Amino acid sequence: MNSEQALNRYTLRLADNALILAQRMLELVAAGPELEEELANANFALDYIGQARMFYSYAAEREGQGRTEDDFAFMRDEHEFGNLLLLEQPNGHFGDALVRQFLFEIFYRHLLDALTQCADQRLREIAARAIKEVDYHCRHSSQWMIRLGDGTGFSHARVQASLDDAWRFTGEMFVADDVDKLMQDGFDGPDLAAIHALWRRDVGKVVAEATLDLPADEWMADGGKQGRHSEHFGFLLAEMQYLQRSFPGATW
Amino acid sequence: MSKQEWPLYEVFIRSKAGLSHRHAGSVHAADDQMALDNARDTYTRRSEGVSLWVVRSDRIVASDPAESAAFFEPAEDKIYRHPTFYDIPDGVENL
Numbered sequence: 001m002n003s004e005q006a007l008n009r010y011t012l013r014l015a016d017n018a019l020i021l022a023q024r025m026l027e028l029v030a031a032g033p034e035l036e037e038e039l040a041n042a043n044f045a046l047d048y049i050g051q052a053r054m055f056y057s058y059a060a061e062r063e064g065q066g067r068t069e070d071d072f073a074f075m076r077d078e079h080e081f082g083n084l085l086l087l088e089q090p091n092g093h094f095g096d097a098l099v100r101q102f103l104f105e106i107f108y109r110h111l112l113d114a115l116t117q118c119a120d121q122r123l124r125e126i127a128a129r130a131i132k133e134v135d136y137h138c139r140h141s142s143q144w145m146i147r148l149g150d151g152t153g154f155s156h157a158r159v160q161a162s163l164d165d166a167w168r169f170t171g172e173m174f175v176a177d178d179v180d181k182l183m184q185d186g187f188d189g190p191d192l193a194a195i196h197a198l199w200r201r202d203v204g205k206v207v208a209e210a211t212l213d214l215p216a217d218e219w220m221a222d223g224g225k226q227g228r229h230s231e232h233f234g235f236l237l238a239e240m241q242y243l244q245r246s247f248p249g250a251t252w
Numbered sequence: 253m254s255k256q257e258w259p260l261y262e263v264f265i266r267s268k269a270g271l272s273h274r275h276a277g278s279v280h281a282a283d284d285q286m287a288l289d290n291a292r293d294t295y296t297r298r299s300e301g302v303s304l305w306v307v308r309s310d311r312i313v314a315s316d317p318a319e320s321a322a323f324f325e326p327a328e329d330k331i332y333r334h335p336t337f338y339d340i341p342d343g344v345e346n347l
Contacts, residue, residue, distance in 0.1 A: 034258065036279050036290035043293055136292075143285055 001178060003186025007120060008062050009082065010183045012072065013225060014123075015055030016083035019073055021104065022048035023240050028091055040140060044101075047133040054126045074244035078229050078237060085224035086169035088233045095148060095155075095162040102141040103166055103203065107173045109134045110198045114190035118183075142206045149210025156211065163207070164215050171220025174199075179225070260309040261287040263294075265301035271346060273305050281306075 001009075025045035032038025056069035086104055091097045112134060115127035148159040174196040176184070183189035207214050223229070243250055258280040264273035276295045281287035287306040296304065315323055327333070 034280060036281065036294055039297075040289065040293040043297060140289055143289065147282065147286070 001182065003182045006179045006182030007123075007187060008059060009179045010189070011055055011059040011062065011123065013082035013179070015052045015059060015069075015072065016081045017087055017104075017108070018048040018052035018055060020081065020083040020236065021087040021101075022046075022052060023236060024087065024089075024091055024097075024100075028097065033094060044133075044137050044140070047130075047137070051126070051130045051133070054129075058122050058126065070244065074241045075248075078233055079227040081229065081233070081237075082225050082227060084169070084172055085221050085230055086166065086172070088224070088230060088236055089166070089169065090232055092162070093158070095159040096165065098141060098144050098148070099159065099162040099166045101137065102145050102206070103170055104173075105134055105138045105141055106202045106206075107170075107195065107199050109138050110195045110202075111190050114195060118189050119187040123187075145206050145212070146210045149207070149212040159210075160212050163212060167215040167217075168219060168221050171217070172222040172224055175220075175222055177225060258282045261291070261306045262309050262312060263291040264305040264307075265291075265295060266303035266305075267301050269302060273303065276300070278309060279306070 022045045025041055025048070029042050029045070030038070032041055052073070053069050056072045059072060060067050060069060084104070086100060089096075089100060091100075109131065112127040112131040115123050116131065118124060118127075145159065148155040150156070174192045176192045180189070180192060184191060204214055221230075259282075260278050261281055262278050263276045265276045266273045276291075279287060279290040279294055281290050284306070287308075288304060291304050291306050295301070
């Protein structure tokens with residue numbers, strides 16, 4: 001693999017992260033605990049869909065084989081998706097979904113920040129646009145972490161359990177594989193070790209203010225970026241891709 | 253777990269610099285920060301504003317409808333208080 005091919009893969013991973021997280025969030029539409037939170041969740045999911053489309057379109061252009069963003073989203077199989085395992089995990093209860101958002105968004109914000117400095121112009125532009133949306137998402141999820149963690153005994157215990165549960169999926173974000181390394185060396189891409197330090201700082205600050213305990217780094221799951229997904233992922237794709245698989249090319 | 257309603261907040265939006273904040277509606281929220289976020293997510297999705305105010309509805313002191321006669325009717329026949337005798341120059345949109 002050369003660095004140009006790595007950039008293609010990297011762009012697809014960014015797109016997959018945005019799309020799969022959006023798909024999970026959209027499962028929550030019409031199930032929000034309050035009307036206002038319902039709107040916020042749907043808005044955020046649509047932010048991610050917008051980002052996924054920008055990344056997929058760019059990936060399609062780079063590939064130059066006539067595939068479209070829809071082909072990437074609806075016509076690929078599990079092993080071809082490079083999203084993080086954390087993002088495909090089922091929604092669970094409100095605290096579970098919140099912790100997933102929180103842990104990913106703090107990471108993603110720093111990743112986008114690094115991408116605004118990379119050598120590829122299109123990624124720089126997409127990142128600069130996305131970061132404004134994600135900045136706000138971080139604010140929203142951080143405040144909810146503090147609200148639940150520092151809330152009642154009941155909410156504290158539940159969100160702590162969610163945090164402990166999700167923690168094993170955070171290691172994967174910071175393990176640089178060939179694609180990450182080629183992206184870093186060839187295009188001044190993100191330095192995952194540096195982002196890990198920033199992530200720990202920011203997550204630690206919110207977790208402390210929420211009076212929660214930061215889980216210990218023990219065994220970490222990985223493989224999502226390389227297309228080895230958890231059992232939940234097939235079900236997610238089955239629902240998301242059903243229409244295009246049954247009626248290829250269907251439009252309305 | 254208690255099923256308690258969150259307090260109501262009134263939302264005011266400044267649609268662009270130079271204009272005053274206008275009442276846009278209300279949101280429910282558990283605290284002030286959440287009220288601001290909810291107002292943003294509910295009322296500014298289509299670029300409606302550049303500034304937001306939220307205030308708890310129960311902190312607003314409102315006039316009593318029963319007293320509206322004493323409050324407002326005396327102003328009705330004071331036509332000389334309206335600056336209707338001036339010509340407004342063309343191009344002035346917000347006066």
